[in-house]
Amino acid sequence: MPSSVMSTSKRGDSRPSSAAVSAVALRKSYGDKKVLDGIDLHIPAGSVFALLGPNGAGKTTAVKILSTLIRADGGQAQVAGHDVAADPQAVRAAIGVTGQFSAVDGLITGEENMLLMADLHHLSRSEGRRVAAELLERFDLVEAAKKPASTYSGGMKRRLDIAMTLVGGPRIIFLDEPTTGLDPRSRHNMWGIIRELVSDGVTVFLTTQYLEEADELADRIAVLNDGKIAAEGSADELKRLIPGGHVRLRFTDPAAYRSAASALREAARDDEALSLQIPSDGTQRELRSILDWLDTANVEADELTVHTPDLDDVFFALTGETTVPHQPKEDAR
Numbered sequence: 001m002p003s004s005v006m007s008t009s010k011r012g013d014s015r016p017s018s019a020a021v022s023a024v025a026l027r028k029s030y031g032d033k034k035v036l037d038g039i040d041l042h043i044p045a046g047s048v049f050a051l052l053g054p055n056g057a058g059k060t061t062a063v064k065i066l067s068t069l070i071r072a073d074g075g076q077a078q079v080a081g082h083d084v085a086a087d088p089q090a091v092r093a094a095i096g097v098t099g100q101f102s103a104v105d106g107l108i109t110g111e112e113n114m115l116l117m118a119d120l121h122h123l124s125r126s127e128g129r130r131v132a133a134e135l136l137e138r139f140d141l142v143e144a145a146k147k148p149a150s151t152y153s154g155g156m157k158r159r160l161d162i163a164m165t166l167v168g169g170p171r172i173i174f175l176d177e178p179t180t181g182l183d184p185r186s187r188h189n190m191w192g193i194i195r196e197l198v199s200d201g202v203t204v205f206l207t208t209q210y211l212e213e214a215d216e217l218a219d220r221i222a223v224l225n226d227g228k229i230a231a232e233g234s235a236d237e238l239k240r241l242i243p244g245g246h247v248r249l250r251f252t253d254p255a256a257y258r259s260a261a262s263a264l265r266e267a268a269r270d271d272e273a274l275s276l277q278i279p280s281d282g283t284q285r286e287l288r289s290i291l292d293w294l295d296t297a298n299v300e301a302d303e304l305t306v307h308t309p310d311l312d313d314v315f316f317a318l319t320g321e322t323t324v325p326h327q328p329k330e331d332a333r
């Protein structure tokens with residue numbers, strides 16, 4: 001059942017802003033395979049939009065259509081106010097694209113890659129040098145700038161890739177899986193870079209496999225499944241769409257566990273882990289009533305943890321072929 005919810009921006013900006021990207025009924029098939037089966041998008045300027053979906057869902061296909069690399073079979077899309085089919089040149093002039101697979105040329109140096117981009121954007125030689133130097137500095141690539149890009153680590157290549165995307169000063173950037181293959185530190189650095197771009201007013205369209213990344217960065221998230229947008233909203237709104245919040249009580253003493261289990265008949269039991277799960281929305285009021293209830297029942301748990309549904313739960317609930325019983329995960333501590 002598709003669902004869609006409204007949201008206001010993460011930065012508390014509720015003014016209606018013009019769309020940087022909009023699409024209506026976008027369709028694309030490869031042979032018999034319907035990859036996009038009627039996609040609608042509305043991405044306000046200056047916001048971060050994350051497209052999530054399992055492998056093969058059509059994320060890269062959507063990015064390619066919106067960035068004019070391929071044409072849709074049907075529907076309409078506008079990027080930066082220009083129709084992608086009617087005026088691809090104008091779209092290209094306004095956007096930057098970092099593909100899932102790197103555009104970096106390994107045979108030349110990082111600096112030469114940047115200067116090549118400056119040439120493609122028709123910057124003058126001196127302007128090209130200035131922009132390249134500035135971006136190499138910003139992406140912490142000054143030391144590596146004179147070395148062949150083939151000698152760069154995966155994270156350095158990713159940074160160079162995004163730096164190259166920014167040479168033309170795009171107002172809208174498409175980042176197809178910007179942090180895939182990066183270590184946690186590089187991933188956090190990349191998030192910082194993306195946030196900086198957004199604070200400069202750039203609109204970011206990103207695809208990702210990492211739900212945490214969408215949670216961290218995106219004002220709005222859409223989950224693509226089976227050719228359609230299965231759900232769209234802010235991270236919080238998506239989390240509210242699915243059940244799964246609970247309080248978990250853990251016991252070390254099997255006798256204490258058994259007596260608690262018989263006192264709390266509503267709780268789901270996990271006899272092996274000696275833990276009980278009580279459904280809860282995680283609000284203070286509910287927690288207080290659970291604690292009161294435990295006191296009354298004279299239950300003394302060794303550990304009490306609150307689990308709110310995260311985007312992983314949303315992802316599994318919306319993209320699963322079958323309904324998988326909710327598996328409580330270890331809560332981060």
Ligand SMILES: Nc1ncnc2c1ncn2[C@@H]1O[C@H](COP(=O)(O)OP(=O)(O)OP(=O)(O)O)[C@@H](O)[C@H]1O
Binds near residue numbers: 033
């Ligand atoms: N040029 C092509 N010819 C035929 N089929 C294609 C082509 N490009 C993509 N597909 C198919 O379209 C579907 C969607 O591919 P796409 O690359 O958009 O998925 P994705 O969501 O980006 O996946 P991933 O998470 O693996 O990057 C896949 O089934 C893919 O095999």
Ligand SMILES: [Mg+2]
Binds near residue numbers: 059060061100176
């Ligand atoms: Mg892809």
